[in-house]
Amino acid sequence: MNAANPEYASPECLLRPGNTNCGGCGMSTGLTMLGRALANERYSLVIPACCGIVAAGAFPTTSYSVPVLASTFASSPAFASGVAAVNQLNPRRDHQAEHVICWAGDGGTYDIGMATLSAAAERNEDIIYICYDNEIYGNTGGQRSSATPVAARTTTTPGGKGETKKEIIEILAAHHVPYAATLSIAHPEDFQRKIQQALKIRGFRFFLIHAPCPTGWKTEPADSVELVRLAVRSGVFPLYEVFDGVNFRINAEPDGTDPAAYYARQKRFTGQEINLERVKTATRRKMRRLRQLASMNQ
Amino acid sequence: MNMQLVTGNHAAGHSMSLAAEANRNARGSVCGIYPITPQTEIVEFVARQPFSKGKVIPVESEHSAMGVCIGAAMNGARSFTASSSNGLAYMAENVMVAAFYRLPIVMAAVNRTLGPPWNIWADQGDSLMFRDFAWVQLYCDTNQDVADTTLLAFRLAEDPRVMLPVMVCMDAFITSHTSMEIELATQDQVDRFLPDCKIPHRLDPSHPVTVGGMTMPQETLTHRTDLDAAMRSVPAVLDEHRARFRDIFGREVSGALTAYRTDDADRIYIASGTISITLRDIVDEWRAKGEKVGMIRVKQFRPFPAEQLAELCRGVSRLGVLDRNYSAGTGGIFWQEVRAQLQGQGDHLVQGYLVGVGGGDVVPETIREVVADLGKRNRAEAPIWKGIEQ
Numbered sequence: 176m177n178a179a180n181p182e183y184a185s186p187e188c189l190l191r192p193g194n195t196n197c198g199g200c201g202m203s204t205g206l207t208m209l210g211r212a213l214a215n216e217r218y219s220l221v222i223p224a225c226c227g228i229v230a231a232g233a234f235p236t237t238s239y240s241v242p243v244l245a246s247t248f249a250s251s252p253a254f255a256s257g258v259a260a261v262n263q264l265n266p267r268r269d270h271q272a273e274h275v276i277c278w279a280g281d282g283g284t285y286d287i288g289m290a291t292l293s294a295a296a297e298r299n300e301d302i303i304y305i306c307y308d309n310e311i312y313g314n315t316g317g318q319r320s321s322a323t324p325v326a327a328r329t330t331t332t333p334g335g336k337g338e339t340k341k342e343i344i345e346i347l348a349a350h351h352v353p354y355a356a357t358l359s360i361a362h363p364e365d366f367q368r369k370i371q372q373a374l375k376i377r378g379f380r381f382f383l384i385h386a387p388c389p390t391g392w393k394t395e396p397a398d399s400v401e402l403v404r405l406a407v408r409s410g411v412f413p414l415y416e417v418f419d420g421v422n423f424r425i426n427a428e429p430d431g432t433d434p435a436a437y438y439a440r441q442k443r444f445t446g447q448e449i450n451l452e453r454v455k456t457a458t459r460r461k462m463r464r465l466r467q468l469a470s471m472n473q
Numbered sequence: 474m475n476m477q478l479v480t481g482n483h484a485a486g487h488s489m490s491l492a493a494e495a496n497r498n499a500r501g502s503v504c505g506i507y508p509i510t511p512q513t514e515i516v517e518f519v520a521r522q523p524f525s526k527g528k529v530i531p532v533e534s535e536h537s538a539m540g541v542c543i544g545a546a547m548n549g550a551r552s553f554t555a556s557s558s559n560g561l562a563y564m565a566e567n568v569m570v571a572a573f574y575r576l577p578i579v580m581a582a583v584n585r586t587l588g589p590p591w592n593i594w595a596d597q598g599d600s601l602m603f604r605d606f607a608w609v610q611l612y613c614d615t616n617q618d619v620a621d622t623t624l625l626a627f628r629l630a631e632d633p634r635v636m637l638p639v640m641v642c643m644d645a646f647i648t649s650h651t652s653m654e655i656e657l658a659t660q661d662q663v664d665r666f667l668p669d670c671k672i673p674h675r676l677d678p679s680h681p682v683t684v685g686g687m688t689m690p691q692e693t694l695t696h697r698t699d700l701d702a703a704m705r706s707v708p709a710v711l712d713e714h715r716a717r718f719r720d721i722f723g724r725e726v727s728g729a730l731t732a733y734r735t736d737d738a739d740r741i742y743i744a745s746g747t748i749s750i751t752l753r754d755i756v757d758e759w760r761a762k763g764e765k766v767g768m769i770r771v772k773q774f775r776p777f778p779a780e781q782l783a784e785l786c787r788g789v790s791r792l793g794v795l796d797r798n799y800s801a802g803t804g805g806i807f808w809q810e811v812r813a814q815l816q817g818q819g820d821h822l823v824q825g826y827l828v829g830v831g832g833g834d835v836v837p838e839t840i841r842e843v844v845a846d847l848g849k850r851n852r853a854e855a856p857i858w859k860g861i862e863q
Contacts, residue, residue: 217678218678219676219678221544228683228685228686228687229687231683231686231687232683232686232687233686233687233688233689234683234686234687234688234689234692235692237681237682237683237686239681239683240681241678241681242676242677242678242680242681242682242683242684243681243682243683243684243686244544244547244676244684244685245683245684245685245686246540246543246544246685247536247540247566247567247570249536250536250537250540250543250566250567252537253505253532253536253537253538253540253541253543253544253567254540254541254543254544254547255544256505256530256532256537256540256541256544257503257505257530257540257541257542257543257544257545257546257547257548257550257552258544258545258547258548258676259544260503260528260530260541260544260545260548260550261500261501261503261544261545261548261549261550262548263528264500264501264503264526264527264528264550265500265501265549273678290533290534291533291534291536291537291540293533294532294533294534294537298530298531298532
């Protein structure tokens with residue numbers, strides 16, 4: 176933290192310099208983009224056990240420029256429900272909203288926090304929930320989660336993961352939440368627009384950020400943005416949004432890029448027989464399903 | 474006088490609801506709720522109330538019920554919940570967080586046997602698993618005690634010298650579902666008794682801090698010694714607020730320990746919860762026979778009132794501790810505590826008795842056997858199980 180530099184004291188600077196995050200950390204870029212999108216907003220973060228809370232640094236310093244409440248691993252939506260309830264009971268005199276944002280990894284979202292997340296979504300709590308998905312338990316050194324893609328090597332799937340990842344956006348959409356969307360740090364304008372969109376809505380809003388973890392993915396830190404760009408272009412990580420759980424809209428159509436390029440640059444997929452045809456088929460099927468859903472908008 | 478025939482659950486729900494409403498001019502009140510037998514009626518009672526500035530959040534688990542309370546308290550609200558048995562076990566991680574975040578949350582714990590095997594009857598093993606979690610624990614005997622202690626719990630928890638969560642415990646069914654005629658507090662009385670809830674370290678966007686981030690061992694040590702100091706302030710603060718309670722409500726609310734006929738006793742029996750009500754009758758019965766017996770009811774298990782107990786037991790050679798709970802391989806938890814706390818405080822024979830573990834009725838005859846057993850003893854042995862059919 177460099178308090179003397181006015182840039183770091185600006186409201187845009189959510190994650191301040193001096194944090195100890197890894198080079199090429201997709202979560203860190205996501206926080207930077209989030210801070211810019213929320214520069215004029217009042218908000219608090221609720222962060223469960225994950226790299227996001229370690230990023231705060233050691234007491235009494237903090238890398239965050241907004242209030243942060245650390246929650247237990249499974250509890251961020253429950254803690255946030257309590258915080259949001261008190262905000263509702265105490266509206267500000269200037270009627271400005273006080274947002275409550277959960278910032279959680281995929282382990283806290285897809286796995287241990289799933290019941291809590293589902294319940295808060297079902298209750299339509301006035302929370303923005305953002306999952307930065309690095310497809311791994313990154314903070315503990317890279318174990319598989321239910322967000323880890325098929326075939327990826329992790330410390331607990333040394334021979335490659337056998338199962339495919341959960342479709343978390345569709346799970347949230349099935350809760351009829353007002354808004355759910357994917358975000359890519361390679362598409363900053365789309366990122367900004369969707370956060371602004373969420374600010375216009377009250378109730379439960381969910382975001383999924385594709386967040387490279389060079390340490391866990393065994394990738395070059397400088398490749399992070401390029402990798403997630405390839406994921407969008409090849410359809411591995413489609414950019415789309417869902418309104419009220421039923422109205423799907425695709426924000427960036429894949430341009431025919433071969434997903435092989437995405438896999439080839441990550442050592443977590445080497446040493447294994449990656450069935451790229453299977454991946455491509457799955458990607459095509461997923462995009463076809465998304466287009467069908469988008470065509471049925473009400 | 475507002476006398477009504479109500480259950481222990483009703484008494485707890487009534488007091489919690491009045492306390493919640495009493496914070497309407499401050500940041501309001503929040504209750505995270507989840508059902509479990511036998512406490513369900515408490516959260517049902519709270520859910521029926523039309524609070525002017527309060528919110529009841531029906532969540533998907535006990536873990537989240539406490540999570541909601543933590544988030545709400547961290548945002549400055551008066552927060553409370555209730556649970557029992559395996560629900561408390563499921564909640565455990567966040568129970569600890571509530572105390573370590575120094576949040577004045579109040580929880581009614583209806584003591585029910587932990588399963589398996591599944592059993593809904595009284596046993597204190599559930600709340601006692603939190604004895605090292607930095608919660609104040611108060612074990613009630615009557616429905617009146619539940620109603621009054623619940624109010625006292627909010628006052629104690631929110632006192633800036635304490636700022637710790639408080640658990641108000643009662644026996645499953647014997648208290649929770651049995652009706653007694655008690656005097657219920659009015660909103661006006663509770664408004665006078667409870668000041669606005671002020672949580673000094675609540676989240677504040679104009680002063681952004683990270684609550685619960687990493688600390689090094691030195692800072693963690695400071696955190697723990699601060700918890701210890703807060704705990705040690707409880708006895709004096711509790712008595713202060715009991716005096717204020719008497720002024721406003723016109724009745725006494727029991728304190729950490731209640732001694733009965735101990736002045737010239739040569740044997741003292743120690744119990745908690747509803748067992749102490751029956752024990753009191755047996756003490757009278759044996760006094761009538763000329764036996765110098767007395768009893769102490771332990772209400773405040775955390776912090777344990779060690780000095781007060783040592784003072785009451787000074788010169789008394791034989792002590793019998795009755796426990797409706799059991800720590801496998803050792804004995805009753807109150808018995809362990811009494812032995813540990815009296816270590817070096819004089820020469821006491823401390824005999825443990827396991828009565829009503831798993832919820833069996835503790836009838837007068839069981840207690841007569843305990844009283845007689847200690848009378849014949851000149852040395853202690855391993856805790857004695859009562860109620861096992863041969």
